Amino acid sequence: MMKYPGWTVVLFSGLLAAAAACAAAENGANVVLTLHTNVNGPVISRHIFGQFAEHLGRGIYEGIWVGPDSPIPNTRGIRNDVVTALKALHVPNVRWPGGCFADEYHWRKGIGVANHRPATINANWGGVTEPNTFGTHEFMDFLDQIGARAYLSVNVGSGTVQEAADWLEYLTAGPPDALGAERAANGHAAPYQVAFVGIGNESWGCGGNMRPEYQADLHNRYATFLNNGALRVASGDGTGNDHLIDVLMERSIGQMDALTLHYYTIPGDWTKKGSATGFDAAAWAHTLKLARGIEPRIEAIEALMDKRDPQRRIGLFVDEWGTWYDTEPGANPGFLYQQNTLRDALVAALTLDVFQRHTDRVRMTSIAQMVNVLQAMVLADGRRMALTPTYHVYDMYKPFKGATPLKIRLSTTRWQRGEDDLPAVDASVARTADGATVVALVNLDPERPAHVRTNLKGEFRGSILTAAKMDAHNTFDQPHAIEPAPFSARAGAEGWTLDLPPKTVLVVSAPVRH
Numbered sequence: 001m002m003k004y005p006g007w008t009v010v011l012f013s014g015l016l017a018a019a020a021a022c023a024a025a026e027n028g029a030n031v032v033l034t035l036h037t038n039v040n041g042p043v044i045s046r047h048i049f050g051q052f053a054e055h056l057g058r059g060i061y062e063g064i065w066v067g068p069d070s071p072i073p074n075t076r077g078i079r080n081d082v083v084t085a086l087k088a089l090h091v092p093n094v095r096w097p098g099g100c101f102a103d104e105y106h107w108r109k110g111i112g113v114a115n116h117r118p119a120t121i122n123a124n125w126g127g128v129t130e131p132n133t134f135g136t137h138e139f140m141d142f143l144d145q146i147g148a149r150a151y152l153s154v155n156v157g158s159g160t161v162q163e164a165a166d167w168l169e170y171l172t173a174g175p176p177d178a179l180g181a182e183r184a185a186n187g188h189a190a191p192y193q194v195a196f197v198g199i200g201n202e203s204w205g206c207g208g209n210m211r212p213e214y215q216a217d218l219h220n221r222y223a224t225f226l227n228n229g230a231l232r233v234a235s236g237d238g239t240g241n242d243h244l245i246d247v248l249m250e251r252s253i254g255q256m257d258a259l260t261l262h263y264y265t266i267p268g269d270w271t272k273k274g275s276a277t278g279f280d281a282a283a284w285a286h287t288l289k290l291a292r293g294i295e296p297r298i299e300a301i302e303a304l305m306d307k308r309d310p311q312r313r314i315g316l317f318v319d320e321w322g323t324w325y326d327t328e329p330g331a332n333p334g335f336l337y338q339q340n341t342l343r344d345a346l347v348a349a350l351t352l353d354v355f356q357r358h359t360d361r362v363r364m365t366s367i368a369q370m371v372n373v374l375q376a377m378v379l380a381d382g383r384r385m386a387l388t389p390t391y392h393v394y395d396m397y398k399p400f401k402g403a404t405p406l407k408i409r410l411s412t413t414r415w416q417r418g419e420d421d422l423p424a425v426d427a428s429v430a431r432t433a434d435g436a437t438v439v440a441l442v443n444l445d446p447e448r449p450a451h452v453r454t455n456l457k458g459e460f461r462g463s464i465l466t467a468a469k470m471d472a473h474n475t476f477d478q479p480h481a482i483e484p485a486p487f488s489a490r491a492g493a494e495g496w497t498l499d500l501p502p503k504t505v506l507v508v509s510a511p512v513r514h
Ligand code: AHR
Pocket: 054, 098, 099, 100, 101, 201, 202, 320, 368, 369, 374
C-alpha cells in the first residue's frame, strides 16, 4: 500500500481494496460507476485543450516574451522555460491577441523592425504601454516553438473588414501576392497557417456594445471576406443571453463554423470576487458548484442551436473559461494575476469532464489564460517559473485527446456545504484510438473519501493529484508543493474498487479492452 497524508491507496490488491472500501463507506461517499461499452458521441477534439493568451498584464510580456536581449534564456525572445512546459502539454491551439484587447489591436503596428514599431496604450488592461514588440511573427514563432495552431481574434470593434482581411492575407498568401511578399520581406517567406478566425469578442460589451441583430450583420460582412479555409467563429454568449444565440443562428448560420460561449467562475461578485487562496470549505463548495454550472448553460445553448442546426454542423467553442478571483495583493488590479490551487485543479477537471460529455457540439475551448493571468497554466516572474495545479490536470488529461467517450452510469451520494449541494464524485471514461480505457475521477468533497465501485477490469496506471490543504499551490520558492503522484491499481474479480481521497483528481488508463 502507498500512504498519502490522511488516506490510503490500494495498489495491486483487490482484497485490500475491498477492506479499505468498507472502512471508507462508513464516513465517506458511496459511488458506483458502471461502464457501458457503447460510445457516447464523436471523439473528444484535442482542441478542447486549447489556451488563451491575451495582451493583458504579464501574460505576454514577461510571461512569454522577454526579448532576444534578455538574460532569461530565450529563443528569439520567447522564454525557453515556458515553451518547454507548454510543449510538454501538447497545446493544440492558442487564441490571440484577445479578449477585449483584440478589438483595439491593429496588426500593422506589430510587424516590421521591432524598434520601429509604435507604442500604443492597452486601454482595457491597466492603461499600460503596449510596445507591440510581440506581434504577428512573434506569435507565429511562439506557436511553432510549442507546436500549436493559430486561433486569431480579429478586430471587429474598432477595426475594419479590410484590415482583418489584409491580416489573414498577410499571414497566409503565397507569391505573387503583395501582402505575402511583405511578410516574406519581414522574415517569413512560407505562408503561415491559421486554423481558426474569431470574428470579434464579447460583442455585447468591450467588443463594441452591439445589439445582437447589428452584430449578426457585421459578422456576416467580416465572414464573407475572411473565407480562406480557417474556421470562422462568431462571438457568442457570455451573459446568459439566449436571444443573441437565436439571432446568430438565424442570421449568420451560413457564415460561421462555430459560435462561442464565455463562462467564468467567480465565487463572489465583480466588486469582491473572492480570494484565490485562504478560502474555507464553503467557498470551495460554492466555487465548484458555479463551475459545474457551465453544463446547464451548454445544454441550453445546444438546444437553441439544435433548432436551426439539427445536424450539429456548427460547433460551440468555449473560448474563454476558468476561475476569476481577486487579483493577488500587491499586483496591478488591471493585470488579473491570481494564484492557482488544488481548487482550480478540480474546476479544470470538472469542466473538462463537461466538455467530454458534449463532444458533438463542444469542439474547441480556450482556458483563460495561459501564463500569469486568471486560471493560468504557468506562473512566471523574472527568471522563475512555477507550474500550477491546473497545468497538472491538463497534463493528466492528455490521454483523452482524440479518444471516444464511453457511456457511463454514475451513482453517487451527495454532500452539502451551506446552500451548495454537490455530487461526491464526477467521472469521465473514454476509449483511446489504440484501445486503452482512460478514466478520470474527481472527488469534490474536501473532507471525506469516496468509496468507488466499478465494473472496470484490468490494471490501471496513471496519476493522482491531491494535497492536505484545499488551497495547496506552487510558489516560486516551492514550485513542487503540489504535483501529481503515480497511481496504479488492479481490478478484483468484481471489478475495480478504490477509495478516492478527499479533494482529488485521478486519471488512469488500462491498455486493454473491457
Ligand atoms: O480574459 C479576460 C477578459 O475577460 C477578456 O479580455 C474578455 O473577453 C473577458 O471579459
